[in-house]
Amino acid sequence: MENRIKEQQLDLFADRTSCHDWWANQFRLLLSSLAYTLIECFRTLALKNTQFAKAQCGTILKIGAVVRRNTRKIYVSLSSAYPYKNEFIASCENIAAIT
Numbered sequence: 001m002e003n004r005i006k007e008q009q010l011d012l013f014a015d016r017t018s019c020h021d022w023w024a025n026q027f028r029l030l031l032s033s034l035a036y037t038l039i040e041c042f043r044t045l046a047l048k049n050t051q052f053a054k055a056q057c058g059t060i061l062k063i064g065a066v067v068r069r070n071t072r073k074i075y076v077s078l079s080s081a082y083p084y085k086n087e088f089i090a091s092c093e094n095i096a097a098i099t
Contacts, residue, residue, distance in 0.1 A: 003056075008036050011057035046094045050087045063088070 009015040014032040017025035039057050047053045052060055066077040078085065 007056050007058070008032060011061065012036055012039075045098055046091045047087075048094060050090050052084075052087055052091070 012032045012035045014029060014036075016028060019025050019028070036057070039060065042060070043053060043055075047055075047060070063082075064079065068075040068077070078088065082088070
């Protein structure tokens with residue numbers, strides 16, 4: 001549990017409460033909690049049966065890609081040197097199976 005709290009503070013900026021107003025800090029923590037919930041759903045649904053099923057947020061979010069979108073399709077262009085190409089394809093297939 002301590003590792004997950006540290007993960008949220010470092011990777012999802014839950015420790016950044018530098019505003020003078022209480023409501024602004026509360027809203028930042030709310031957004032951080034929402035981001036953590038989305039990452040957890042992504043771990044359990046899209047990353048199952050991959051090596052990233054139990055990875056930390058910082059590892060999951062470190063993908064450099066170009067995303068293009070038109071009316072019907074979304075194109076994700078990865079670098080040819082991207083080392084986790086097969087895991088990325090498996091997670092996309094998991095997402096397609098859910099929808």
